[in-house]
Amino acid sequence: MGLSKKLMTKLFTNLVRAHHFDELFARRLTRGELIGFYHPAAGHFAPGVAAGSILNKDDFMWPHHRAHGVPHMLSKGVPIEEFLAEHTGKETGCCAGRTSWHWSFPEFGIYGMTGYIGGNFPQMVGYGWAAQRNGNGQVAMSCTGDGSYNNGRAHEAMLMAANWKLPIIFLCENNGWAIHSRIEDMHPTEDIASLALGYDMPSAIVDGQDVFACAEALQEAVKRARAGKGPTLVEAKTVRWREHDIGTPDLDGYRPRTKEELAELHERDPIRIATEQMLDNKTLSQGQIDKVHEDALAECDAAEKFADASAIAEPTVEELRAAVYAD
Numbered sequence: 001m002g003l004s005k006k007l008m009t010k011l012f013t014n015l016v017r018a019h020h021f022d023e024l025f026a027r028r029l030t031r032g033e034l035i036g037f038y039h040p041a042a043g044h045f046a047p048g049v050a051a052g053s054i055l056n057k058d059d060f061m062w063p064h065h066r067a068h069g070v071p072h073m074l075s076k077g078v079p080i081e082e083f084l085a086e087h088t089g090k091e092t093g094c095c096a097g098r099t100s101w102h103w104s105f106p107e108f109g110i111y112g113m114t115g116y117i118g119g120n121f122p123q124m125v126g127y128g129w130a131a132q133r134n135g136n137g138q139v140a141m142s143c144t145g146d147g148s149y150n151n152g153r154a155h156e157a158m159l160m161a162a163n164w165k166l167p168i169i170f171l172c173e174n175n176g177w178a179i180h181s182r183i184e185d186m187h188p189t190e191d192i193a194s195l196a197l198g199y200d201m202p203s204a205i206v207d208g209q210d211v212f213a214c215a216e217a218l219q220e221a222v223k224r225a226r227a228g229k230g231p232t233l234v235e236a237k238t239v240r241w242r243e244h245d246i247g248t249p250d251l252d253g254y255r256p257r258t259k260e261e262l263a264e265l266h267e268r269d270p271i272r273i274a275t276e277q278m279l280d281n282k283t284l285s286q287g288q289i290d291k292v293h294e295d296a297l298a299e300c301d302a303a304e305k306f307a308d309a310s311a312i313a314e315p316t317v318e319e320l321r322a323a324v325y326a327d
Contacts, residue, residue, distance in 0.1 A: 003212055003219075005283045011053050011211050012274050012284065013292050018045045018071035019271055020296040021080060024304070025070065025087065029246050035089045036100030041067035042242035043209075046270040047173045050214035050236075051141050052076035054222060060109045060127035060140040062120040064173050066240070069103070069113065072143055078105050081303035090310035097313025118148035121157035128166030128231070139167040139225040141218075147178030149192050158231070162199040167225035169218060170233045173208060175240040180251040193235040201231055208238030209268040212277060241265040 003011070022041040029038040041048075044066050052075025055061060061076060063069025068087075074080045079094075086093025087100045094103055104112050111127075114120065124142040131138035148154060149172060161168045172192045176183045184190075196203035202224070206217040214236050221232035241262050243250035250257050278284045284292070315323075 003215060007053070007215070008212060008278065008281075008283050011049060011215055012278055012289075013296075014049045014053050014071070014075040015046060015211050015270060015274055016292050017074055017080075017296045017299065018049050018067065020293070020300050021070050021074060021084075021303075022067045024300045025068070025084070026242075026246060028088075028304075034087045034100060036087070037245050037247070038087075038100075039065055039068060039245045040242045041071060042240060043265060043269065044173065044175045044238045044240045045071040046211040046274075047171060047208050047214050047236035047238055048072040048143060049075045050211050050218050051143055051169075051171055054215055054219055055109075055139070055141055057107075058109055058136075059138055060111075060124075060131060062124055062127075062140075062142050062144070063110065063113070064143040064145060065113070066145070066173065066175075068101070069110075069143075073105065073108070073110060076108055076110070078108050078110065080299075081306040084303045085307040085310050088307045088310075089313050090307055091313050092306070092310040093313070098315065118144065118151040118153045120144055120148070121153040124168055124170075125157045125160050125166065128161055128168040129164065131167050132164070132228075137226045139169060139222055141169050141171060141222075143171045143173060145178070146172060146174040146176070146183050146192055147181075147186070149195065150178070150186060155195075158195070158199045158201065158233070161231040162201050165228065165230035167228070168231040169221045169225060170231060171218065172233065172235045173238055174235055175208075175238045177240055177244070179244045179248075180253060182252065191235060193233055196233040201233055203233040203235065205235045205237065208236030209270045209273055210277075211270060211274050239265045239268055 025038050026040045028034050048064055048071030052072040063072035082094045086095055089097045091097050102113050124140055127140040131140055193203040193205050204217045207213045217234050221234055
């Protein structure tokens with residue numbers, strides 16, 4: 001299919017933004033300036049950037065929990081300063097500072113998050129069914145990790161989506177780890193994409209460190225879904241070079257991951273890969289690339305100022321009781 005220079009520039013810009021915002025969220029968590037917890041991306045953000053960048057505003061999306069969906073959502077247009085404010089417990093947050101995990105941006109087709117692994121799959125079938133009934137070319141993008149494909153919800157969802165030809169793209173962001181467990185210890189086959197064969201569903205395997213390759217594969221899946229031809233499973237082979245969540249030991253089983261292994265993963269830095277491609281095909285100059293980084297850092301600074309200047313959320317006793325107890 002190929003990508004236009006305009007789309008490549010958008011993808012590269014969102015990749016850089018995602019990288020700097022991920023570092024910002026991680027830094028603030030370690031300083032005690034976020035509520036809750038944070039799952040850093042650290043190498044794993046090209047698939048989410050590609051997914052968010054090619055969707056329309058009214059398309060449905062379920063972001064991956066990695067980087068708390070920042071790569072997916074900022075690429076789709078979500079006001080990231082409101083998301084940071086939510087993580088700092090401020091009234092200006094997307095959910096008025098009530099949570100750092102169950103976020104919601106309905107006007108962007110993002111209706112929530114859950115801590116249940118694979119809990120998104122039933123909802124995605126519902127979103128896909130709604131998109132089909134709406135009849136206006138909407139699609140539903142499901143972004144989850146390899147660990148979520150271990151449970152029955154995933155298989156039920158893919159079966160129903162295939163039977164009903166729902167416009168769903170199942171994006172498996174496979175970084176090879178489910179917290180401390182290697183994928184080869186949890187799946188009998190090398191590729192999650194092979195699951196699609198059982199549902200007569202097209203699939204693709206793509207380099208999850210190459211944002212442009214991810215976008216091309218997802219573009220094809222979105223085009224197919226919009227045309228009423230049903231779901232596609234896209235597996236993006238990505239990496240994660242930090243711990244599962246900040247504060248949790250970075251283990252391989254019960255042993256720390258080795259420096260040699262992590263150094264090898266860093267060789268597949270998606271920013272470096274994308275930068276080389278932008279320079280090689282002369283889409284951007286080095287000066288323009290530097291400006292993209294400068295603008296992203298300025299955006300981070302502005303988001304921090306917005307969040308820090310906002311009022312602390314102070315829910316009433318009545319609200320807190322209503323959130324816990326039923327009448």
